[in-house]
Amino acid sequence: MAHIYARWAIAAFVVIGSKSELLGESVTYSPPLTPPGADMKVSVTSTSRVGARSLSVSFTVPEDLPLEGNTYTKIYLYGYQMIAGRRTNDKAFPQIDGTWTPGSNKSFSFDLPETYFAKGGNWEVHFCVGDPTGCTASQNLLAGAP
Numbered sequence: 084m085a086h087i088y089a090r091w092a093i094a095a096f097v098v099i100g101s102k103s104e105l106l107g108e109s110v111t112y113s114p115p116l117t118p119p120g121a122d123m124k125v126s127v128t129s130t131s132r133v134g135a136r137s138l139s140v141s142f143t144v145p146e147d148l149p150l151e152g153n154t155y156t157k158i159y160l161y162g163y164q165m166i167a168g169r170r171t172n173d174k175a176f177p178q179i180d181g182t183w184t185p186g187s188n189k190s191f192s193f194d195l196p197e198t199y200f201a202k203g204g205n206w207e208v209h210f211c212v213g214d215p216t217g218c219t220a221s222q223n224l225l226a227g228a229p
Contacts, residue, residue, distance in 0.1 A: 111127065154214075155185070
């Protein structure tokens with residue numbers, strides 16, 4: 084009986100070891116350009132966490148939105164779910180304040196619950212860079228996610 088227990092303990096260690104190796108794993112991808120997204124050369128690095136993923140987003144500040152002073156002061160981050168062709172479950176995430184000039188390369192990071200990545204969940208997450216008078220939306224940051 085002790086012999087069987089020893090085999091189970093070794094197998095459990097291997098499973099736990101494999102799972103822990105997956106946590107903290109990072110994958111970088113570029114979401115496909117889809118409307119309403121502007122071509123901001125978006126790159127996303129997704130790092131797995133327990134029950135969530137940390138996303139680091141790099142992009143080029145768009146040049147197509149004329150703003151007073153030629154700077155952008157906000158990044159709005161939002162998500163929603165598409166169910167039966169309708170947008171629902173809108174989520175607004177904390178906005179990012181700063182000053183960015185068109186054409187500059189910038190990045191930001193945030194965490195999302197793992198449920199946003201579930202197959203068939205139909206979640207979309209976008210950011211919009213601009214100011215309180217208007218902004219330019221990105222493509223879906225989850226498109227192309229592993």
